[in-house]
Amino acid sequence: xxxxxxxxxxxxxxxxxxxxxxxxxxxxxxxxxxxxxxxxxxxxxxxxxxxxxxxxxxxxxxxxxxxxxxxxxxxxxxxxxxxxxxxxxxxxxxxxxxxxxxxxxxxxxxxxxxxxxxxxxxxxxxxxxxxxxxxxxxxxxxxxxxxxxxxxxxxxxxxxxxxxxxxxxxxxxxxxxxxxxxxxxxxxxxxxxxxxxxxxxxxxxxxxxxxxxxxxxxxxxxxxxxxxxxxxxxx
Amino acid sequence: xxxxxxxxxxxxxxxxxxxxxxxxxxxxxxxxxxxxxxxxxxxxxxxxxxxxxxxxxxxxxxxxxxxxxxxxxxxxxxxxxxxxxxxxxxxxxxxxxxxxxxxxxxxxxxxxxxxxxxxxxxxxxxxxxxxxxxxxxxxxxxxxxxxxxxxxxxxxxxxxxxxxxxxxxxxxxxxxxxxxxxxxxxxxxxxxxxxxxxxxxxxxxxxxxxxxxxxxxxxxxxxxxxxxxxxxxxxxxxxxxxxxxxxxxxxxxxxxxxxxxxxxxxxxxxxxxxxxxxxxxxxxxxxxxxxxxxxxxxxxxxxxxxxxxxxxxxxxxxxxxxxxxxxxxxxxx
Numbered sequence: 001x002x003x004x005x006x007x008x009x010x011x012x013x014x015x016x017x018x019x020x021x022x023x024x025x026x027x028x029x030x031x032x033x034x035x036x037x038x039x040x041x042x043x044x045x046x047x048x049x050x051x052x053x054x055x056x057x058x059x060x061x062x063x064x065x066x067x068x069x070x071x072x073x074x075x076x077x078x079x080x081x082x083x084x085x086x087x088x089x090x091x092x093x094x095x096x097x098x099x100x101x102x103x104x105x106x107x108x109x110x111x112x113x114x115x116x117x118x119x120x121x122x123x124x125x126x127x128x129x130x131x132x133x134x135x136x137x138x139x140x141x142x143x144x145x146x147x148x149x150x151x152x153x154x155x156x157x158x159x160x161x162x163x164x165x166x167x168x169x170x171x172x173x174x175x176x177x178x179x180x181x182x183x184x185x186x187x188x189x190x191x192x193x194x195x196x197x198x199x200x201x202x203x204x205x206x207x208x209x210x211x212x213x214x215x216x217x218x219x220x221x222x223x224x225x226x227x228x229x230x231x232x233x234x235x
Numbered sequence: 236x237x238x239x240x241x242x243x244x245x246x247x248x249x250x251x252x253x254x255x256x257x258x259x260x261x262x263x264x265x266x267x268x269x270x271x272x273x274x275x276x277x278x279x280x281x282x283x284x285x286x287x288x289x290x291x292x293x294x295x296x297x298x299x300x301x302x303x304x305x306x307x308x309x310x311x312x313x314x315x316x317x318x319x320x321x322x323x324x325x326x327x328x329x330x331x332x333x334x335x336x337x338x339x340x341x342x343x344x345x346x347x348x349x350x351x352x353x354x355x356x357x358x359x360x361x362x363x364x365x366x367x368x369x370x371x372x373x374x375x376x377x378x379x380x381x382x383x384x385x386x387x388x389x390x391x392x393x394x395x396x397x398x399x400x401x402x403x404x405x406x407x408x409x410x411x412x413x414x415x416x417x418x419x420x421x422x423x424x425x426x427x428x429x430x431x432x433x434x435x436x437x438x439x440x441x442x443x444x445x446x447x448x449x450x451x452x453x454x455x456x457x458x459x460x461x462x463x464x465x466x467x468x469x470x471x472x473x474x475x476x477x478x479x480x481x482x483x484x485x486x487x488x489x490x491x492x493x494x495x496x497x498x499x500x501x502x503x504x505x506x507x508x509x510x511x512x513x514x515x516x517x518x519x520x521x522x523x524x525x526x527x528x529x530x531x532x533x534x535x536x537x538x539x540x541x542x543x544x545x546x547x548x549x550x551x552x553x554x555x556x557x558x559x560x561x562x563x564x565x566x567x568x
Contacts (some may be wrong), residue, residue: 053442079444091439093432095501104432107425108444153444 004067006031006188007052007157012062012071014047014212021047023212029157029190029205034183036203036220037192040232043209045192046088049159052190053085054078065157079108084155088162088192090146092134099130101145105152112154113185119148122178140171147175151182158182158189164198176202196228208232261408265401273404277472279514280411284465285487286494286506287418288458293492294501295422295430296454297437299352301488302359305343305366306336306459308481310466312370315476318388320375325384325392326406329467336463340456348451360484367482381477389474403472410468414461421457422503426450434501493531497538499545508547 007029014022022044029035037045050056052063054075062071065081073081084105092101102119120127123144129137134145143163150158160179164172176198183189183202193199200206206223208216208231216223216231264276285303293299313332317323323331343362350358371379393399421427433440433447441447466487470476480486490513498509516534520527542549 055438055442074446075441076444076446079442085442087439087442091436093435093439095431095435096428100428100431104428104440104443104445107429149443 003031004064005029006033006066007190008064009048009052010062010064012048012051012058014044014051014056014058016047021212022051025209025212025214027190027207027214027217029188031156032183032186032188033204034189034191034202035205035207036199037190037207037209038194038196038199038228038232039209039215041194042211044212045209046161047212048209049085049161049190049192052078053083053159055085079153079155080110082110082154082156083159084150084153084157085159086143086146086150086161086163088165090142092142092145092149094133094135096134097131098126098134098137098145101134102126102148102152105149108153110154114151114154116152119151122151122181123148140167140175143167143171143175144178147178147182151187155187158187160189160191162192162194164193164195172198196232258412262405264408265404270397270400273400274472275514275518277404277407279510280407281465281469282491282494282513283506283510284411284414285462285491286498286509287415287503288461288465289488289491290495290500290503290506291418291421291454292458294495294505295434296451297434298451298455299356300347300359301356301484301492302347302361302363303458303462303491304482304484304487305359305363306340306462307466307469307487308363308366308370308476308478309336309339310463310468311470311476311481312373312376313463314467314471315382315384316376319382319385322388325388325471326402329406329410329464329471332467333460333464337456337460340459341452343459344452344455348448348455363482363484363488367478370481371478377477379478381475381480383475384471403468407468407472410464414464417457417461418503430454493535495545496535497545499547499549499551502545502547502551504551505545505547508545512546 005028007027009025009027011024011026012022013020013024025044025048027035027048037048039045047056051058054070054073054077058071060072061069063069065083070078070081093104096104099116102116106115120130125141126144126148129141134142137145147160147163163175163179167175172195179189179191180202191199191202200220203220206216206218206220206228207214208228210231216227261276264273268276285307289300289303292303310332313335314325314328317328317331318325347355347358347362370376376382389399393402422430429440429445429450432443433445433450437447466481470481494509494513495506496509497512498507499505516527516531520530523530538546544552
C-alpha cells in the first residue's frame, strides 16, 4: 500500500459567519515538500492556513494529515499531531521574553530534532537577545522568534503565513535562506506569500487562489509567470 | 548549553527573606497586636486572598468576573449550614466549603463561559444575584434576614472569646499563606507560562498547543474554591451571615477590583500594594461615609489614567523590581 501524502486537503469549504471564504479547495503535499500558496488580498490564503491549523473548524474529513482526518480537531491538538503555524503578523507574546516565547512552543513536548540550542544555532542573534522583551526586537528578529517558536513543537509540517510582510528585502532573503535549511532538514511547509518570487523559488508545488477557489496549480518549474498573472488577477 | 533560566534577582531574593521575617512576626501578632489590630490583620489577609485570586482570574486567565461574591457567600453559607444544622466543626467546614464551591463552579462555568468579555462580566454578576436569591429562600438558614452561629458552636471552638479570636487569626494567616503559596507555585510552573501567553494573545496561545478552554476552566474552579474558603472564614469571624452581606457586590467584588487595579493587575505583587492603600484609606477616611466611597472612586480613576498598570507596575517599570522570583530570567548571558 502506498504511503498516504503528508497533507491532503479535499474539497475544503470555510465560512466566516454567512460569508464563504473558501470553495472546495483541494491540495496535496508529500513529506519534505514545499507548497506555495499565492493570490491577491482576500483570496483566502490565510483562511486556508488557519483551517489547516485548526483555528477555523472544518468538516471532519476535509483535511487529512498522515492519512488521518483532522478537520474538526481544535488547534491545540493539531499542534500535537505535528502541524505548526507561523501566524501572519507574528503574534508573539509581548509580556514574555524571547526565550519564554520559544519555550511556549516547546510545551507540547513532541520529540524531534528542534530544541532551544538548535534554534539558537539557527538564529544566533536570538541567543544574544534571549532575555529581552520580544517587543524590543526588530521586525526581522521578531519573525525569527515566531519561526523558532513554531519549530520548537517539532512539526512535520510548517505553515508560514506571509513571513516577508513588512520586512526589508535583504531580511526577507535571509529568512528564506533559513527556511530552506529548515525544509532541507526534512520539514514540509506550506508558504503563503504575496512576494511571488520568493515563494516560487522555494516551492515544489504552486497553488494560486482566486476568490476562495484554486485558479491554478502545478509544479513550480512548470507554471509560467503569464499563467500566474492570469490566475492572480483573473484576466 | 551554558547558563540557564532563573527567576531570582537580588531584589527578589531579599524580598523572599523579608517576606519570611514578616511572616514570623505576623504569626506572633496575637502577642503584640491587640484585639483591634488582629481584627484588622484578619481583614487585610482575607482581602489580599480575594484580590490575589481575582487577579489570577482576570489578570492572567482573562476572565473579568464581577460575580465572585457568589463564591464568598456560598462559602459562608456552607459553613453556617453545616455547622448550625449538621453540627460539623466550623474549622472543618472551611475546606468543605472550598470543595463545594469547586463542584458548583463547574455548572456555573458551563453557563457563563458561553459569554465573552463584557458579557461574561455581566453574566457572572447575574449568576451571583441568583445565588443571593436562592440563599434568601432557604428558611432553615434564616431566609432573607440571615442566621447567627449558635452560641454552643462558638464556645465549642475555644473556651474564651480571646482564644477563639487567636484561633481565627491563625487560621486566616494559614489560609493566606496556603493560597498565595499555591498561586506562586502555579505561576512558576509551566502552566504559569501558558497562562501568561493566554493573557497576551489567545489565538496565538491556541496555535501553540495551549488548551485555552481547559486552562481557563481549571483557573475558574481553583479560584472559586479559594474564594469560598476565604468567604467561610470571613463569616466565621463575623458569627453572622445574611444574603445581602454574603453576596454583597460592593464588599466582595468592587473593593477587590479596586485593590487589584490600584496595585497592578496581572502582576502577583499588585494586590499587596493595593491592600495597603485600601486599608490606609479605609482606616483614615471611613468615617466620612459616602464621601469616602467618592474618594476611592476618584483615586481609582486617577491611577487608571496615570498608571494603567497599577502602582506596583508604575514602580516596577521604572526600577525593574520584582518582590518574588516569578518572572523567568536567563542566567549567564
